[in-house]
Amino acid sequence: MSDLLTVSGLRKRFGEFTAINGVELTLPAGRLTAIIGPNGAGKTTLINLATGALTPDTGTIRFKGEAITHLATHDRVRKGLSRSFQIMNIFTRLTVLENVLLPVLARRGRTRVPFSRLEGEGEAVAEGERILREIGLQEHRDAPAGALSHGDQRLLELGIAVAPEPELCFLDEPSSGLTPVERATVLELVRRLARERQTTFVIVEHDMDVVFSLADWIVVMNRGQVLAEGTASQIRENRQVREVYLGEEVLA
Amino acid sequence: MDTIAFQGLIGLSLAMYLWLISAGLTIIFGVLRIVNFAHGSLFMVGAYLAFTFYGQLGLPFWLAILLSLLGTGLLGLVMERGFLRRIYGIDEAYQLLLTFGFILILDDAVKIIWGGVFRIPPIPAFLDGAWPVFGRPFPVYNTFILGVGLAVAVGLWALFEKTWWGRTVRATASDREMANAIGVNVPRVFSGVFVFGSMLAALGGALGIPVRVVAPGIGATMIIQAFIITVIGGLGNLKGAFVSSLIVGILSAYGTLFFPVFELFFIFVIMAVVLLVRPQGLFAR
Amino acid sequence: MPRRLAALLMVLVLVLFALPWLAGRYPLYLAMRILILSVFSLGFNLLFGYTGLLSFGQAGFYAVGAYGCAKILLAVPNLFLGLLGGVLAAGIAALLLGILSVRHTRIYIKMLTLAFGMMIFSIALKWRDFTGGDDGLVGIPRAPLEIPGLVSLSLATMERYYYVVLVVALLAIGAMYRLVRSPLGLTLQAIRDSESRAEFAGVPVQRYRLVSFTIAGLYAGVAGALLAPLEATITPPEAHWSTSAEPVLATLLGGAHIFGGPIVGAFLFFMIKDVIVRFTQYWLIWLGAIVVALVLGFRGGVASILFGRLLARRAARVR
Numbered sequence: 001m002s003d004l005l006t007v008s009g010l011r012k013r014f015g016e017f018t019a020i021n022g023v024e025l026t027l028p029a030g031r032l033t034a035i036i037g038p039n040g041a042g043k044t045t046l047i048n049l050a051t052g053a054l055t056p057d058t059g060t061i062r063f064k065g066e067a068i069t070h071l072a073t074h075d076r077v078r079k080g081l082s083r084s085f086q087i088m089n090i091f092t093r094l095t096v097l098e099n100v101l102l103p104v105l106a107r108r109g110r111t112r113v114p115f116s117r118l119e120g121e122g123e124a125v126a127e128g129e130r131i132l133r134e135i136g137l138q139e140h141r142d143a144p145a146g147a148l149s150h151g152d153q154r155l156l157e158l159g160i161a162v163a164p165e166p167e168l169c170f171l172d173e174p175s176s177g178l179t180p181v182e183r184a185t186v187l188e189l190v191r192r193l194a195r196e197r198q199t200t201f202v203i204v205e206h207d208m209d210v211v212f213s214l215a216d217w218i219v220v221m222n223r224g225q226v227l228a229e230g231t232a233s234q235i236r237e238n239r240q241v242r243e244v245y246l247g248e249e250v251l252a
Numbered sequence: 253m254d255t256i257a258f259q260g261l262i263g264l265s266l267a268m269y270l271w272l273i274s275a276g277l278t279i280i281f282g283v284l285r286i287v288n289f290a291h292g293s294l295f296m297v298g299a300y301l302a303f304t305f306y307g308q309l310g311l312p313f314w315l316a317i318l319l320s321l322l323g324t325g326l327l328g329l330v331m332e333r334g335f336l337r338r339i340y341g342i343d344e345a346y347q348l349l350l351t352f353g354f355i356l357i358l359d360d361a362v363k364i365i366w367g368g369v370f371r372i373p374p375i376p377a378f379l380d381g382a383w384p385v386f387g388r389p390f391p392v393y394n395t396f397i398l399g400v401g402l403a404v405a406v407g408l409w410a411l412f413e414k415t416w417w418g419r420t421v422r423a424t425a426s427d428r429e430m431a432n433a434i435g436v437n438v439p440r441v442f443s444g445v446f447v448f449g450s451m452l453a454a455l456g457g458a459l460g461i462p463v464r465v466v467a468p469g470i471g472a473t474m475i476i477q478a479f480i481i482t483v484i485g486g487l488g489n490l491k492g493a494f495v496s497s498l499i500v501g502i503l504s505a506y507g508t509l510f511f512p513v514f515e516l517f518f519i520f521v522i523m524a525v526v527l528l529v530r531p532q533g534l535f536a537r
Numbered sequence: 538m539p540r541r542l543a544a545l546l547m548v549l550v551l552v553l554f555a556l557p558w559l560a561g562r563y564p565l566y567l568a569m570r571i572l573i574l575s576v577f578s579l580g581f582n583l584l585f586g587y588t589g590l591l592s593f594g595q596a597g598f599y600a601v602g603a604y605g606c607a608k609i610l611l612a613v614p615n616l617f618l619g620l621l622g623g624v625l626a627a628g629i630a631a632l633l634l635g636i637l638s639v640r641h642t643r644i645y646i647k648m649l650t651l652a653f654g655m656m657i658f659s660i661a662l663k664w665r666d667f668t669g670g671d672d673g674l675v676g677i678p679r680a681p682l683e684i685p686g687l688v689s690l691s692l693a694t695m696e697r698y699y700y701v702v703l704v705v706a707l708l709a710i711g712a713m714y715r716l717v718r719s720p721l722g723l724t725l726q727a728i729r730d731s732e733s734r735a736e737f738a739g740v741p742v743q744r745y746r747l748v749s750f751t752i753a754g755l756y757a758g759v760a761g762a763l764l765a766p767l768e769a770t771i772t773p774p775e776a777h778w779s780t781s782a783e784p785v786l787a788t789l790l791g792g793a794h795i796f797g798g799p800i801v802g803a804f805l806f807f808m809i810k811d812v813i814v815r816f817t818q819y820w821l822i823w824l825g826a827i828v829v830a831l832v833l834g835f836r837g838g839v840a841s842i843l844f845g846r847l848l849a850r851r852a853a854r855v856r
Binding site: 287289335338339342344345346348349350352353354355356357358359360361363364472476479480482483487517520523524527528531 | 585589591593637640641643644645647648649651652653655656659660663778782785789819820821822824825826827828829832833836
């Protein structure tokens with residue numbers, strides 16, 4: 001397995017608060033990793049740093065061997081990185097199809113076309129429709145995205161995240177706020193996408209059921225550092241991890 | 253050399269007016285997250301009210317200012333409670349448009365109520381005169397303004413650092429949900445802050461009446477300069493607003509001295525330079 | 538577009554072309570002002586309704602277009618060159634100021650654009666030698682439209698100038714229509730809905746904001762350039778924020794989220810102003826009251842009142 005993302009010596013402070021305090025992490029391709037940890041552990045900050053929403057104070061981030069520490073977000077997306085958001089972040093006034101069409105157009109370099117009709121972008125539209133079928137939203141194709149149910153919007157989030165055909169995709173709490181049925185749908189989708197698209201997913205999650213059912217590898221963070229890494233059973237037996245989670249019931 | 257130092261002092265006094273209006277703008281933005289376009293109009297209303305009480309009704313200067321503050325504060329309360337409150341939470345562009353509507357209303361209202369341009373009322377006797385500074389007569393009134401401005405700066409610092417209200421406001425500014433959760437009456441804090449900011453603007457306007465013309469357009473010029481100061485200093489940053497006011501005030505005074513034709517343009521150039529070099533403002537956290 | 542609407546529009550365009558025979562000088566003048574404001578407002582709305590950026594300084598570019606055209610016409614009486622020059626000048630100004638402005642958050646952009654608009658106003662006011670100071674530029678000729686080898690049209694009459702304004706406006710409206718329905722238009726709307734998401738879709742958001750800003754400036758320039766020969770005098774208030782308010786109001790009145798909103802709004806704006814001005818010289822206060830009422834209750838403008846039910850039905854069908 002090749003290493004997709006390497007993070008070393010990463011540090012990030014917000015005023016007096018140190019969010020990331022020396023993180024070393026390697027994410028190889030093909031392995032579905034989950035990042036867990038209590039609130040404030042730095043999970044979302046790590047994603048923000050990896051995807052370019054923030055720049056670190058020190059440290060380097062490499063993607064497929066290339067340093068991307070200070071690269072702009074949209075350039076990282078072009079190189080094969082992507083993410084979904086914890087708080088719903090879709091294009092609410094655009095139609096469902098247009099939501100996934102945009103990243104497709106961006107990847108094909110067609111976003112700057114000023115006068116030809118959108119409907120005329122045949123290949124892009126076809127690809128967008130294919131993505132909609134993958135995530136099961138094709139019948140809502142022309143509906144405004146803001147009108148979808150919460151669960152469907154989450155699926156759309158996923159769709160937009162994978163539309164640029166990323167090699168590495170961060171999912172920030174993909175199951176938050178979903179009913180059990182919706183959650184199962186989302187998880188199944190993630191599994192299928194990981195298999196069919198050969199996208200390496202990295203999931204930040206609080207829900208342990210989700211983590212244990214999906215992840216091949218678990219990274220535990222606490223106070224801005226990586227506390228432990230390993231397979232599900234290794235993590236379950238790690239004493240430090242159990243202490244951090246205040247009670248062994250959670251991991252039982 | 254003396255001329256330069258003297259002009260610098262003139263600039264400092266000018267800076268105090270800018271500081272008073274910028275402080276209110278900054279505080280309102282820091283807590284309510286609204287850029288109050290109508291802030292210049294509040295400055296103007298403060299000036300008109302003070303003029304009416306002092307220049308036309310002949311009340312004592314300090315009383316006129318006090319009444320002006322109260323009147324403008326009341327106006328601010330009406331604006332916030334009656335109108336702005338209804339659109340918190342929707343796209344901030346509409347909040348801006350609403351305050352813009354206020355500008356239109358207030359500008360004409362002032363013309364309707366008070367008519368056109370006015371004479372300048374006499375400086376109150378005990379603040380009149382000048383004393384020699386750097387070999388030239390420096391008006392006592394300007395010194396008074398400097399004093400007030402500095403007092404306000406120190407007072408604001410003390411207010412927000414030391415008092416219970418100040419700390420409540422800061423808590424609400426940094427996390428309003430959390431403040432709500434611990435029992436802070438957030439809507440009331442919002443109203444209070446808006447009124448407070450309005451009164452600061454009114455103070456700036458009121459203090460200016462013996463030396464500046466009271467006219468319908470004064471709010472517009474001030475608000476532009478207040479915006480520039482805020483951009484240079486960093487939005488929501490009170491310390492930044494103070495220092496930027498000093499910078500803009502002093503440089504503006506020198507601009508008038510050396511490049512009279514391009515005076516206002518000069519300030520824009522400063523802003524453009526700051527933006528290119530440090531887009532988030534000189535003092536942004 | 539629904540067939541009934543298309544037919545209605547075609548009738549409207551025919552009426553516009555026939556207007557000089559149907560109406561007298563004043564309605565013709567009014568129609569030109571409405572067309573000019575429509576172009577101005579469409580440009581503004583590309584920024585506001587489609588890209589999500591509120592600019593209070595568009596009058597700066599409007600004035601640059603007007604002054605630019607005027608200066609050229611006063612030197613070389615050729616309308617084509619005047620229009621072209623005015624538009625280019627406005628576009629360049631928009632590009633330069635845009636580079637300074639678009640990298641900021643939306644809040645800063647609102648303040649910055651206001652400041653820049655007023656900066657242009659103060660330049661127009663103070664630079665007597667070039668702009669004529671507060672007297673402005675006067676005696677701007679309604680120069681003939683001359684494109685060597687193609688057209689040589691004298692525009693001495695108002696009717697003829699009307700056709701120039703009409704054709705240019707229709708072209709501008711048509712181009713904007715194509716623009717907002719293109720991939721570029723989609724990209725801008727995505728930026729409006731979520732800049733962070735657009736970045737993560739691979740869109741260099743800042744660059745596209747600049748594109749939108751420049752186009753809006755070009756449109757303002759077209760409007761300003763058309764204004765100069767019509768009014769024959771251009772003064773600094775054309776750059777003042779109160780002029781910047783006109784496309785804002787027109788868009789708010791007509792509806793920011795429908796293509797034709799700003800055009801409808803431009804029409805309403807002049808109708809309302811015409812009525813109010815007959816009764817009082819204090820029409821700004823009424824305008825302000827209308828803005829407040831719109832913002833509090835009718836944010837979608839007239840369009841939302843007319844089409845609101847249609848849009849709500851579309852949304853409801855999904856659930």
